[in-house]
Amino acid sequence: MSTEEEKFRLLFVDDEADILDSLRRSFRRDYEVFTANSGTQGIELLKSEQFDLIISDQRMPDVMGDAVLKFAMEHQPKAIRILLTGYSDMESLVRCVNEAGLYKYITKPWEPENLRLTVMRALESLSLERKLDTASRQLKQAYLDAVTMLSVACEGKDEDTGFHVRRVQHYTEALALELGVPAQEAEHMGVMSILHDIGKLYIPDSILKKPAKLDDEEFKIMRRHPEFGVRILGDNPFYEMAREIAACHHENVDGSGYPKGLAGEQIPLSARIAKAADVFDALTSKRPYKEPWSIEQALAMMDEQSGRQFDGVVVQGLHRLHANGTILRIMQEYHAHEVPQAGVPVFAA
Numbered sequence: 001m002s003t004e005e006e007k008f009r010l011l012f013v014d015d016e017a018d019i020l021d022s023l024r025r026s027f028r029r030d031y032e033v034f035t036a037n038s039g040t041q042g043i044e045l046l047k048s049e050q051f052d053l054i055i056s057d058q059r060m061p062d063v064m065g066d067a068v069l070k071f072a073m074e075h076q077p078k079a080i081r082i083l084l085t086g087y088s089d090m091e092s093l094v095r096c097v098n099e100a101g102l103y104k105y106i107t108k109p110w111e112p113e114n115l116r117l118t119v120m121r122a123l124e125s126l127s128l129e130r131k132l133d134t135a136s137r138q139l140k141q142a143y144l145d146a147v148t149m150l151s152v153a154c155e156g157k158d159e160d161t162g163f164h165v166r167r168v169q170h171y172t173e174a175l176a177l178e179l180g181v182p183a184q185e186a187e188h189m190g191v192m193s194i195l196h197d198i199g200k201l202y203i204p205d206s207i208l209k210k211p212a213k214l215d216d217e218e219f220k221i222m223r224r225h226p227e228f229g230v231r232i233l234g235d236n237p238f239y240e241m242a243r244e245i246a247a248c249h250h251e252n253v254d255g256s257g258y259p260k261g262l263a264g265e266q267i268p269l270s271a272r273i274a275k276a277a278d279v280f281d282a283l284t285s286k287r288p289y290k291e292p293w294s295i296e297q298a299l300a301m302m303d304e305q306s307g308r309q310f311d312g313v314v315v316q317g318l319h320r321l322h323a324n325g326t327i328l329r330i331m332q333e334y335h336a337h338e339v340p341q342a343g344v345p346v347f348a349a
């Protein structure tokens with residue numbers, strides 16, 4: 001069921017025509033009811049239709065109810081599964097509870113009103129679960145949008161599309177995955193990498209947009225953007241990874257970077273990854289003042305800096321992402337070769 005106006009879709013599986021009839025009659029007013037008169041037919045329907053709730057009799061001549069519900073669990077895991085069973089079928093009941101993720105079993109003979117209530121409650125909880133799912137998806141999207149808006153507002157000083165941060169996000173996530181970071185953490189790392197240059201908000205435009213080489217004093221200020229970033233990101237534990245990326249994305253593994261001159265594994269993995277993603281994107285992007293480098297050219301430069309600016313393991317990961325087409329896919333999806341409209345070159349700091 002995709003919207004509230006739609007009726008929930010129920011599937012009843014039973015080899016007794018009378019039972020199917022009475023089930024159909026008592027539910028069809030409120031729900032869209034499908035019936036199958038054998039386990040085999042039930043499985044066929046599960047292959048072609050989506051259901052919200054499935055009720056199956058246990059004892060059927062061809063395929064037993066627990067097998068039908070197990071199939072349902074594997075193919076439509078979100079649907080609620082209920083087994084109709086006699087007291088004598090305890091063994092299959094236990095199997096079904098364990099293997100088919102049963103919501104409930106109902107022993108025969110059942111009270112029609114009880115069955116109606118059971119179905120109603122199950123669908124209410126399903127509906128609630130879906131609303132929660134939607135709400136948490138919307139919330140996640142909202143925070144992603146907020147983070148992106150903030151960083152685009154900041155990047156907007158030198159590039160007015162959101163694509164740069166999006167590419168860095170996706171390169172970071174893909175690299176993290178490639179290096180064995182668990183999926184959820186890799187996704188989080190990607191989102192947090194969006195904020196790596198947020199500290200540039202504190203850098204005056206006269207420096208950020210200066211169309212000439214920065215003098216020593218200006219460089220000094222520019223190089224404070226990691227520190228400013230950490231300050232802006234506050235102390236919410238949720239942004240811990242964003243802070244470490246902001247703080248360390250200009251550190252080099254050989255210790256020659258800034259602000260602290262950290263080396264090797266003193267630099268958090270998230271920052272080593274986001275740095276490589278950021279530089280790789282800068283090299284391969286088209287800017288008003290430069291043509292994009294080819295992926296090979298960018299990787300060759302990064303190879304050369306492997307063990308100096310960059311963690312060699314991370315650069316190797318980039319090579320693999322190139323070999324399997326991930327990089328190209330991200331580039332195409334997030335318009336790597338479009339020229340941003342804001343046209344002021346900025347000096348990498």
Ligand SMILES: [Fe+2]
Binds near residue numbers: 196225249
């Ligand atoms: Fe930076």
